[in-house]
Amino acid sequence: MRGYFLLNIFYRFYFRIIGRIQLCILFLFLFLPQLFPQELLIRGKVIDKTTNQILKSVSVHDKTSFRGTVTDDSGSFKISLPAGQHNIEFSYTGFERVDTTINLFENIEISIYLNPFTVSVGEVTITADGLKDHVSSPLMGSFTLTNKEMMKLPSLLGETDPLKLLQLTPGVQAGSEGGIGFYVRGGGTDQNLILYDNTIIYNPGHLLGFFSVFNPEIIKDVSIIKSGIPAQYGGKISSVIKLNSYKGNRDSVEVMGSMGIISSRISIDGPLFKGKGTFILGARRTYLELFVEPIVRLGAKSTSFINKQNNYNFYDFNTGASLKITNVDFFSFSAYHGRDKYRMGQAGIKQENSLEWGNSMASLLWNHKISEKGELNTNISWTRYEFDLSGSQSDYSYGLFSSVMDYSLKSDLSIEKNRMKITTGLELTNHSFIPNRINAQAGNLILDFGQFSAMKALEGAIFFDDELPVTSRLSIAGGFRFSFFNHHGPYSKFVKNMLGQITDTLFYPRGKSLAFFANPEPRLVLKYQINDNTSLKASYMRIAQYIHLATSATASLPTDSWIPSTSKLKPLVGDQLSMGYFRNFPKKGLEFSTEIYYKKMNNQLEFLRGVINTSIVGNMEDNLAIGNGQSYGVELYLRKKIGNSTGWLSYTLSRTEQKFDEINAGFVYPAKYDRRHDISLTLIRTFNEKWSGSAVFIYISGNAFTMPVGRYIIQGNIVNQYGDVNSFRMPPYHRMDVSMTRKIITRKNWSSELIFSIYNIYNRANPYFIYFEAAGDLEKYSLEIKAVEVSLFPLIPSVSWSFKF
């Protein structure tokens, strides 16, 4: 009752205040339809015939007028067409195409059911399913992978990882061996907006970043947008990665699970309230401590980083539910909690270390149909990332804690008016950061690291997206986002004298602004449809990023902490121009595209020394360099979506450069993740009803790194003299993984699969890092220096068994 009351208040509030603001913006554009002839609207839902699950990202294409759209997160679509007869095609990867003829003389609502493909031996069906979207959608630089595709691809230690699979697509480059951190078109790992059910996940890594926090069983699909990002997304300048979770099915209770070498997972899902809703519960736990250590030991040529008394594990819990309350109100809920726990000790020197980190999130989405032509989506969410490190050795002890926590509200209104599709709304996020809270004690002396107060900030934006067909061939998708960021109190700011000593503390009370930034962010995509199978697209976007990742490493580590923009740390601003040619070959079931891009990143940060140095009060600015970066390149992409053999080939040729006054004497230098060539080939093949297989090959130019060019002697020690920053290249990275899947039992309500996977099949020792080892004794006049290459993962076979009933 109380919930309903609150809902009611919110509902009214929305339409009185926010609705008015949005309608004002809408008004400006609403006169435009008068220029076009009267159009009619087809609304509908696309549903999987076998499971009754809604299908998102289904291509809806009118062959008569070349117009098209895709279904949204709730499986719905809307398309405006002139009155008359239309031949509309619905297509989606892995499903049979549906062609319907519709005589349109009034607004109508339809439901479309798609049948999944059943592949039998000897029969190769080639149809143009799922290809249209690529050419006709107003998105550029985007890529979507469904759960089915993910599960078929090879994986490290049997752990399918949605984020790692994105690294196989053009323009996306892996950060480090096996790591989930990635660089999109020259942007840092912190420049990717990772949304799990519309909620940001700050550090999506388990096991020092070797696995992502996303349980593959729960993930329905994952997609990435690299250019022409719609205005409803912002806050990270390089990409948007959306992961949508599976919320369960409406028919019967079903259990899915998997047992692998390093972890097991299980999930249960089914209907709620007599089919009005669905639910899912899932869990994953590793038993890594038993297996990984010997493997890593084997792989690392040097064992100096690996300690004897290690204990490591991680776990995840996921839950989700969906509920249709009325015909116009649909709710979906999602929550996640995961932790990594690592303990390391060395009895000999009385050392104890423990490290614990993890994400937690919850989100609630309310989808409300306002009218035939409009709907309102409101999402409230909470997310938190925490990191806690503590250690002691004899009399010394220390602790390091960092966290970031957000409360967010995002609400958007979509309206289809004639041939235009407008989405407008607002987003508000209340951030609370504790970048690093350090304590340390040496005997009786408690070291004073100053006072660490949490940093509070409010980030917000209003946005407006509009898809507008100008002629039957040319369409514009334009958008505008106005974002702001307010770093506010309560906060204690230290005033220092010339010696760097704190002489005074300024206290900013609750709500008082310490720094305020606002940025207009225009977005634009132009699409010119040459014919049914060919289009040209061009886009421009500007995005401001108000939070920064303080990182001391190339790997994405849990110690990396997030810090807000302050009066000294300006927001990062990214501009990107890109152009592309998109072509489908329907007879061959192929889609091809090539894109060129130029991206500029202003106010990039580099932390010159480690996180601990950075976080000591008064030292942050000393250890921080602010500079600019740019990246440009060309991407080629060829994907085969139909038939017994599917897969894709992607190639990226790019260059990424940075310029910082404090680094490399102010000269331009290659970014550490500047990789000239990046090739990946992914093949999935169904051999027969029982067997299917897949293979992945990756080749990436070596990482740029700084090398010593000379050495000298200081007080009996050999010291390195470094060459230009990042002027050397590691040997190239390449490997091939294969996997075979065998379906074992297929009864009516029971199926299971054995998945055999081999990571790095030709056992390439890929360079993880290079270090230099001195051997001998300088004072005995004999010393030899060798470059030592450390590689991580050798050939790793794995097997896992998954089941469903």
Place this chain on the structure above:
Amino acid sequence: MKERFYNLSLFALFLLATICCNDDLNLNIPEPDDTIVIDGWIETGQFAKVLLTRNSPYFSTIDSASIRALVLTWAKVTLTDSVGEKSEILTLRRNDNYFPPYIFEGNEIIGDTGRIYKITAEYGGKTAWAYTTIPPRVKLDTAYFKLETNSDSLGSINIEFTDPPEIKNYYRILTKLIGKDRRYNSLMVMSIDDIFFRGQKAELSLSRGPESFFLSEGNKYFKLGDSVSIKFCTIDKAHFDFWNSFQDEYLNARNPFASSLSQIKSNVQGDGLGIWGGYGASYYTLKIK
């Protein structure tokens, strides 16, 4: 037919990938510019000392002949006191306590608190110079030996001192086992910023510093019967930055998770590298019984 094509292409791919697998570390490193390396210091009440060498290419072999070639015995080293008031040319002496065993030493100018000293080294048309100051000394309140738990002979030395609150201080602590070590060796923590104990009484635990950080293994304890000389010094900011970045380099050079973006922060200008540092040094002897 199609089947065969796929199998063939997979095989070809596999083959291609295998050929790519070549483990040779082919690092083409350009030779660095010839640079004068100053490793010098001046402390309260003592003459200046300077070890002068050249840098060498990274992968060159080191033997007695090549090290001999690195020592700049023919250089002219000039010490100037407080902006040109007094100056002297240092003389080269052999001293086996240092490495390399040739050291330029002063004969006239004695280090004094609060003064600025400039060193200039000239060699083969190249000149390098640096400035340093000697900050006021800080005295230790106490120093005592503390046995490690579970040990009846090994332990560390605890020292206590009070950080002067009115000025910013940086410290550097070295120890020498009398009769065993040839010179003072730095702690593993090569320099200390008073930011952690501003104006407070500070207590630190010292373990034995290794002779060379790049070849050392683990912690070294002091033991019963040792006679230890403690050299407790105050240093200026540039001197601190050098040792602090030296320590970073020592800790991070082998660590994949740390980036080494910066060179060691030298205070030497011109065609030079290294450190010219002033020490406000006080000495203490502790006999461990």
